[in-house]
Amino acid sequence: MEKIMIVEDDIKIADYLCSYIEKYGYEVNIATNFENIMATFRDVQPNLLLLDINLPSYDGYYWCRQVRKESICPVIFISARTGEMDQVMALENGGDDFIMKPFHPDIVMAKIRSQLHRAYGEYASKIEERKLILEGLTLYPERLELRFGNEVTQLTKKETDVIESLLERYPRVAGRQDLLEKLWDDQVYVDENTLNVNMTRVRKKFQEIGIEDAVETVRGAGYRIRTTWKKGEV
Known part of the structure; x- marks a missing residue:
């Protein structure tokens, strides 16, 4: 079962995403320790990360950079920020996609499936793995x-x-x-x-x-x- 990790300090949004994503058969983990997101990340070892930008202590850009030091798992930013530069910074800091709030859950699921396919599924299999x-x-x-x-x-x-x-x-x-x-x-x-x-x-x-x-x-x-x-x- 593929694992999705959610880093979102608005508990209502986090719970909503969790319950919706779980309906499609994914295992979902919600981060609660915003002082040390990487501890949760290492424990969960997710296949994909949903990451807000506005977070306590350090923003999502910072945590995405930390993730990229250890993992190549897909990172999708979800944020209320709508500026073009926010989307550019999300990608430049290691993100793979960007979803603006308010969002439709079907869009979130489509992007999750797309990134998982690219990283691990039918699209990834067309590229010979390096070893x-x-x-x-x-x-x-x-x-x-x-x-x-x-x-x-x-x-x-x-x-x-x-x-x-x-x-x-x-x-x-x-x-x-x-x-x-x-x-x-x-x-x-x-x-x-x-x-x-x-x-x-x-x-x-x-x-x-x-x-x-x-x-x-x-x-x-x-x-x-x-x-x-x-x-x-x-």
Whole structure:
């Protein structure tokens, strides 16, 4: 069952959307912790996000940017803002579509179905999915998923980018500076400890699928994938 997450601080609108969408067989989750939308997002792992712009603490543009750091799931903005720039900003901040309030529920459902089809259904199937394979290890960048044998683990967007870089560089070393520039090119300065933290997380992801010591630290240079797992740890 596909999951829809609603981020809307008007509880009447949220409940109305929830009950209407559920009639079509979807599982619906309404976010209530507006201080940390991402905690709910990670817990729910929705297939699609309905997102208001005017929210407590941080607006919908902010939360959409946070989602895009970890997920490529469709995001549809629903807002009372009617200006053209609001719609432009919604798209530029990572949104896929925009619905103006007041809305007709059938329009909402049509847009939900359309985005789900594009992301996961008949339209998406016409495009060959990208995957990187090395010695039985398979990375699915669009799914944010890493597989080894029968084991699978879900990744964040940054974890996916790190592993993708390592696999693309193999057997060469992925330089620290190259990784920093690829992953955080929107920031003026990043503490290198941030990369260390992310590499620790990546190593844990490999451990989750049964691979120990998958990433080698090359002192003074960067990181490199090790393929000793081909002998079989799982």
